[in-house]
Amino acid sequence: MAEISPDSNADREENPLERQRELMALLSQETRHSIIQALLGHPAALASADEINHLIPSKSKKTVDEQLAVLVDAEILAIYDYPPNKQQRGLPWKFYGFTEYGADILGDFNYLKGVPMARAVHQKTRKPEKIERHETAPRPPLPASVRATFRLDEEAD
Template sequence: MADISPHSKPDHEENPLERQRELMELLSQETRHSIIQTLLGHPELLASADELNHFTPSKSKKTVQEQLDVLVDAEILAIYEHSPNKEKRGLPWKFYGFTEYGVDILGDFNYLKGVPMARAVHQKTRKPEKIERHETAPRPLLPEPVRAAFRLNDQED
C-alpha cells in the first residue's frame, strides 16, 4: 500500500482521486473496518486493546494489533494514555481513539452518520465482566474537536 499518512504529498496533491482510493482501501479493510465500527459505537470513543479484540472475535489479537498500528501510523487513530490506571490492577491505561484528522476522514466518507446505530449495537452487545470493567474504566479526554464532532458529554460541555 502506498504511504497514506496525512503528511505525504507527492502523488496525492496531483491526484486527489488516488488519495481518495487509498483512504477508502485503508478504511474498508475488514479488520480496520471492525475496529472503526467498534470505536464509533463505544460510549466514550476510546477503547482498550482488550475491548477491540472482544468486538473483533474472528481475528487474532496479533492481527487486531497490526491493524491498530496501521490506523495509528495513518493518523486516523491515536493512543491516549491514562497514567493513573497504571497503578490499578485490572484497569487499562492505554486506549485507542480517533484523531482530529481521523474524524475529518470519517466525515468525508460518511462514517459519522452511522454513529447512532453503532452505539445502539454496542449498548445491546453482551460483554463479559472484564470488558465491562474496561468499558467503564477512567480514561483521558479526547481532544475538544474530536469530542465536539461526536457531541460527547453534552451535559458537561
C-alpha cells in the same frame, strides 16, 4: 496493504482522487473497518485493545493489534495514555481513539451517519466482567474537536 507513506504527500496533494482511493482502501479493509465500527459504537469513542478485541471475535488479537498499528501510523487513530490507571490492577491505561484528522476523514466518507446504530449495537452487546470494567475505566479526554464530532459533551449533560 493500503499503508500511506509520508513521502507520497506531494503526489496525493496533486492527485486528490488517488488520495481518496488510498483512504477508501485503508478504511474498508475488513479488520480495520471492524475496528472503526467498534470505536464508533463505544460510548466514549475511546477503547482499550481488550475491548476492541472482544468486539471483533472473528480476528486474532495479533491481527487486530497489527491493524490498530496501521490506523495509528495513518493518523486515523491515536494512542491516548492514562497513567493513573497504571497503578490500578485490572484497569487499562492505553486507549485507542480517533484523531482530529481521523474524525474529519470519517465525516468525509459518511461513517459518522452510522454512529447511532453502532452505539445501539455496542450497548446491546453482552460483555464479560473484564470488558465491562475496561469500558467504565477512567480514561483521558479526547481533543475537543473530536469530542464535538462525536457529540460526547452533549451526552454528558
